[in-house]
Amino acid sequence: MAEMSYRDAIAYGIAQEMRRDPRLVMLGEDIAAAGGVFKTTVGLLEQFGPDRVRDTPISEQAILGAAMGAAMTGIPVIAEIMFSDFIAVCFDILANQMAKTRYMTGGQVTVPVVIRTHNGGGARFGAQHSQSVENWCMMIPGLKVVAPSTPRDVVGLMAAAVRDPDPVVFLEHKSLLATKGEVPEGEIVDELGVAKVVREGTDCTIVALALMVPRALQAAERLAAEGISAEVIDLRSLVPLDTQTILSSVAKTGRLFTVEENPRLCGWGAEIASIVGHEAFWDLDGPVVRITTPHIPLPAAETLEDMAIPSVDRIYKEIVEVMD
């Protein structure tokens, strides 16, 4: 067991998979010699050499296109898109090509690509470098979407994503990079589509993802002081979506809150609210409540950005208000 930062766990998790599969390669902007602009790929060039860890031009379509073409001809690839906002400039390759080729070709083509990208706000980067784009990815049939919240899960889900034969978008949260956690020794391999109950409770269920998980946990701590026992679920994976864990928690607590960093409309919580409303309606003791970033572009100023993204205080207050 070693303590490790979320940032270091990324390179650690990638290295675990690159040692296991000598075919696995990675490409992206500034990932090799510079070790990544977020220092999430430090040391990989030295360990695996320039043929397996490659710097590219600023050409996101070329990056994802090359990843797809290599993957469909037998080479699994990890591609980095530096900021998740940049997915918008290569969305064609992601949404029209990678996601659909297997279906369109009657199953002839397999695309084992992991698209790593730095997602989320809190770094005061403004509206084009801070977005939470998990809902952009979730809505495309044919893409899997993963977003770890701890260093241990970075390693386990990275392994699961790399070993999965389908394209997986792997969202690394910028505001979690400096956080630390225990990472057990030895190989860690998780399964995609398995949520974790990270705090047990009986009065309400809070479902959260990535940066929202530690905030939901802190809010749950404060709720406990008010006599509200909150169960917190770290979703970890949006596609596949672990509805079993959510439904069984709601069956126990009767109340559901989602905490989402994405802007409100069509956020993942809306899908969960819909599923729970349909399949667990009679388990519910009150309305499902979504706590989200408002439907606005993210501002740069720290005071404004902090108001926009759900905070511990806001999560706590919204839940207390409804649970009263």
Added chain:
Amino acid sequence: MSTETFDPQLLDYSNRPPRLPSPPNEANDRIDIPLDQRMRMYELQQELRQFEKRAYDLFMQNLVKGTSHLSLGMEAVATGFAMAMRRDDYTFATYRGHAHTLARGVPMGPVMAELLGRGTGLLGGKGGSMHLTSVEHGMMGSYAIIGAHLCIANGAAWSAQMRGSDQVTVAFFGDGTTNIGAFHEAINFAAIWKLPIVFVCENNLYMEYTPIDLVTPVEHPAADRAAAYGLERIVVDGNDADEVYDTARRLIEKARSGGGPSLVEAVTYRHGGHSRADPGKYRPKEEVDAWLQRDPLTLYHQRLLRLGVPEIELTKIAQDVARRVDEATEFAKSSPPPDPESLMTDVWADGGSSWRR
């Protein structure tokens, strides 16, 4: 411009001066290609021509739904390259991909059945005209978003480079593609990584309904951009299969031997409109007539006669191809629609489409 002074004639492209083809080059008769191979190239061009004509007829009978983008008039490009490719080389094509698919040896029956939306289709009816793919034939797909496949083709070339397989990737695209960002990203990327790939622009002079010269600041939309990426400027007669083949084998050999990518522009012309819905009326009549005269099959037919092949042999080839196109049509027409269960299969590698547990 006010509506009073606006003259719609100015924007009727069919009133523009025609862009006429250069005269056929009879010297290409002397390109070193064995006669039996030339006979096969004639046969292949007949296959592409007759298949596309039949596809057009079936569209008009409403047996093929959706859209179609035919290669009528452009058969020499697909033929010249396919003949120069090794069996395990990779082809990437656009939505105008019937010819490139057939040229790699994919049987006509499943291709026709795919156009008709049948269960026996090449893609089980799930892809349609614009996505023809046959991995076992090296036909790595037809891609319907302009430019994307050039980036994807790079990946196949990169993979071949990493695996040391000596495979070469050939990616076809239209003149209109040269104005989208993905084209420039792809060519630059291939050049800096010295990828074993040949990019082939099929310049048919029209970007969908608009003359390419009106939307491109250089005469040759692909070849005149090559220098920006340190590549040779190559323009070939896209209606002469032998000239295409001669260039294709040189560039493919260069790629195979580690010489990196090439960008070639084959000048050609489509006999019809952009797609099913387009009669192509925006083209000057004199221009269309001149290019119809310069039809690749006519040129090749005349060449083979000059080389001493009896007319009767060429007729036999055409008749044999006609019979096979009939068979493919019957196969497609008599095939059932796709199995309803296939609707929900093959989203994921596990064969299914489930997104939840």
